[in-house]
Amino acid sequence: MAEVLNDIIKPENQIYGKSEVLTDNVLHYCPGCSHGVVHKLIAEVIEEMGIQEQTIGVAPVGCSVLAYNYLEIDWQEAAHGRAPALATAIKRLRPDRFVFSYQGDGDLAAIGTAETIHACNRGENIVMVFINNGIYGMTGGQMAPTTLEGMKAATCPYGRDVSRDGHPIKITELLAQLPGTGYVTRQAVHTPAAVRKTKKALRKAFENQKLNKGTQLIEVVSTCSSGWKLTPVQANKWMEENMFAFYPLGDLKDE
Amino acid sequence: MRELKLMKGNEAIAEAAIRCGVDGYFGYPITPQSEIMETLMAEKPWETTGMVVLQAESEVASINMLYGGAGCGKRVMTSSSSPGVSLMQEGITYLAGAELPCVVVNVVRGGPGLGTIQPAQSDYFQSVKGGGHGDYKLIVLAPNSVQEMADFVELAFDLAFKYKNPALILSDGVIGQMMEKVELKEYTPRWTNEEIEKISPWATTGKGAHRGRNVITSLELEASEQEKVNHRLQAKYKEIEKNEVRCEKFMCDDADYLLVAYGSSARICQKSVELARENGIKVGLLRPITLFPYPVNEINALADQVKGILSVEMSAGQMVEDVRLAVNGKVKVEHFGRYGGAIPSPGEVVEALKQKIIGG
Numbered sequence: 001m002a003e004v005l006n007d008i009i010k011p012e013n014q015i016y017g018k019s020e021v022l023t024d025n026v027l028h029y030c031p032g033c034s035h036g037v038v039h040k041l042i043a044e045v046i047e048e049m050g051i052q053e054q055t056i057g058v059a060p061v062g063c064s065v066l067a068y069n070y071l072e073i074d075w076q077e078a079a080h081g082r083a084p085a086l087a088t089a090i091k092r093l094r095p096d097r098f099v100f101s102y103q104g105d106g107d108l109a110a111i112g113t114a115e116t117i118h119a120c121n122r123g124e125n126i127v128m129v130f131i132n133n134g135i136y137g138m139t140g141g142q143m144a145p146t147t148l149e150g151m152k153a154a155t156c157p158y159g160r161d162v163s164r165d166g167h168p169i170k171i172t173e174l175l176a177q178l179p180g181t182g183y184v185t186r187q188a189v190h191t192p193a194a195v196r197k198t199k200k201a202l203r204k205a206f207e208n209q210k211l212n213k214g215t216q217l218i219e220v221v222s223t224c225s226s227g228w229k230l231t232p233v234q235a236n237k238w239m240e241e242n243m244f245a246f247y248p249l250g251d252l253k254d255e
Numbered sequence: 256m257r258e259l260k261l262m263k264g265n266e267a268i269a270e271a272a273i274r275c276g277v278d279g280y281f282g283y284p285i286t287p288q289s290e291i292m293e294t295l296m297a298e299k300p301w302e303t304t305g306m307v308v309l310q311a312e313s314e315v316a317s318i319n320m321l322y323g324g325a326g327c328g329k330r331v332m333t334s335s336s337s338p339g340v341s342l343m344q345e346g347i348t349y350l351a352g353a354e355l356p357c358v359v360v361n362v363v364r365g366g367p368g369l370g371t372i373q374p375a376q377s378d379y380f381q382s383v384k385g386g387g388h389g390d391y392k393l394i395v396l397a398p399n400s401v402q403e404m405a406d407f408v409e410l411a412f413d414l415a416f417k418y419k420n421p422a423l424i425l426s427d428g429v430i431g432q433m434m435e436k437v438e439l440k441e442y443t444p445r446w447t448n449e450e451i452e453k454i455s456p457w458a459t460t461g462k463g464a465h466r467g468r469n470v471i472t473s474l475e476l477e478a479s480e481q482e483k484v485n486h487r488l489q490a491k492y493k494e495i496e497k498n499e500v501r502c503e504k505f506m507c508d509d510a511d512y513l514l515v516a517y518g519s520s521a522r523i524c525q526k527s528v529e530l531a532r533e534n535g536i537k538v539g540l541l542r543p544i545t546l547f548p549y550p551v552n553e554i555n556a557l558a559d560q561v562k563g564i565l566s567v568e569m570s571a572g573q574m575v576e577d578v579r580l581a582v583n584g585k586v587k588v589e590h591f592g593r594y595g596g597a598i599p600s601p602g603e604v605v606e607a608l609k610q611k612i613i614g615g
Contacts, residue, residue, distance in 0.1 A: 054461045058323070059472075068470045074459035076326045077472035078319065079349045085316040086323030090459070092307045093279055093329045094448075097461050115319070118312035 032232025034222030062104035081112025084119035100127035123180030123214035135227035182213035269294035281320035288362035318346030325355035328458030334360035348387030352473030356415035365596035373596025374428030379573035401435035429519035501544035510539030526601035563612035
């Protein structure tokens with residue numbers, strides 16, 4: 001058996017490998033977390049477009065604060081919510097570079113709401129990758145602006161009460177209304193088919209940046225097994241049943 | 256070419272920025288400094304030098320735009336006045352922590368809170384003691400004329416890049432709004448992207464094939480690593496203290512009493528020195544030009560000569576603490592100030608000197 005396998009496992013038979021844009025650092029993300037998949041997809045898109053040396057990423061505060069450890073490109077680590085402001089200046093001062101921000105729901109839709117809306121409203125020629133898992137992962141599972149009604153979190157242990165906490169915010173729908181945004185889409189990475197679609201969306205967003213098509217927003221509805229206190233498999237199922245009902249997948253705008 | 260012009264202090268900042276090859280200005284309107292962005296927008300430097308000028312949605316955004324631009328090795332600046340600079344403190348500590356060179360201008364107005372739009376010097380603590388969190392220092396320059404408003408833009412950038420540290424021009428509503436003759440320098444071209452790669456090899460310019468990735472961050476999760484970062488910062492601040500103290504002395508040689516004042520207070524005190532001398536009191540003036548680093552040794556040396564020192568500020572008494580630290584108990588040090596937008600007259604200063612120091 002081993003001999004047969006050795007015969008199969010050789011470079012010319014390899015049909016899949018790790019992107020060269022990914023570093024060898026071990027991911028700090030929990031099992032079942034969507035971040036690792038999205039990182040991989042961005043790395044593959046950068047590699048396939050041949051823009052590794054022209055890309056500058058902006059990392060947020062949140063679980064993906066250390067995103068700069070995983071993609072072999074130049075990075076800036078922003079203060080919480082300020083990534084769109086950094087990306088604005090980077091792109092305006094280096095219009096020859098590909099610039100993207102990578103932000104979670106707390107970063108993009110709570111503390112950084114003003115920076116997000118105004119970067120989109122100016123139509124900054126950047127890609128914004130928005131990871132929406134409805135929870136604050138890094139600080140230990142507190143309520144996020146996108147936490148669903150009734151959903152439990154460390155700061156709403158009996159479930160989100162909209163009369164007290166306000167409603168979950170559909171920021172992507174809001175941003176799609178602004179003339180400054182070009183391609184706005186909501187995707188997920190819970191199945192191989194969804195992964196392929198998200199990669200296609202990311203590729204399109206980076207291609208659009210080359211064409212100066214304004215702010216490109218890719219929301220990825222994501223899981224947080226640790227924050228949701230579910231196994232990775234349960235988390236995927238819970239996301240399909242609950243998150244997708246409120247945050248339906250698909251393109252919101254393509255201009 | 257060099258040009259002589261009659262300008263407001265705020266206009267001089269804008270004009271100097273274009274002429275010394277600044278790459279980007281990001282700001283938000285606030286009185287009494289809005290002429291800076293207005294002048295830049297009217298001059299349209301993007302058509303001449305290629306300078307980017309952008310009105311941000313807030314001071315929070317504009318200071319973070321500085322972070323993005325400075326992280327790319329570009330010469331970027333912002334300006335605001337007290338309440339706006341309070342909003343910027345988060346960004347400023349991140350800039351200091353990530354060791355990014357940039358220039359912030361504060362045209363100070365009276366506080367606290369929304370305060371007033373009249374001039375004040377009550378942001379001294381915020382500027383020199385670290386207005387944001389963590390142990391950090393800014394290089395702080397205090398102009399007292401329209402000429403220095405113009406000259407200090409380039410000086411601030413030179414120092415910021417020399418030490419990879421944010422620099423602050425601490426002005427006030429008097430200097431920002433008053434008009435004076437100013438000699439403007441010749442145009443210096445902006446750095447090319449190739450020059451930036453050499454000047455700031457740490458910058459995020461896009462990872463070349465010849466190097467690993469550059470990361471601009473102020474995060475170190477391991478305490479031992481973060482302590483090393485702090486050690487490095489403190490060593491840098493010591494170096495700045497050693498090399499960059501700037502101050503000006505006025506009639507100090509035979510002085511029996513000393514006034515210490517910066518910015519527009521120093522202009523007023525110059526007149527107070529003359530008034531006092533007409534009345535037979537030998538007074539001198541020491542004007543700190545850098546507030547960090549502070550002219551500790553210069554003040555300490557004068558404390559051996561004079562009988563008493565009056566620190567004059569348009570605040571309730573902030574810089575006086577640094578004067579006392581420098582004097583270290585050698586002679587009496589008192590504070591005199593008008594604040595909340597009020598400006599002391601030269602005569603009031605002389606009276607305060609008589610009451611608090613000579614008679615006291």
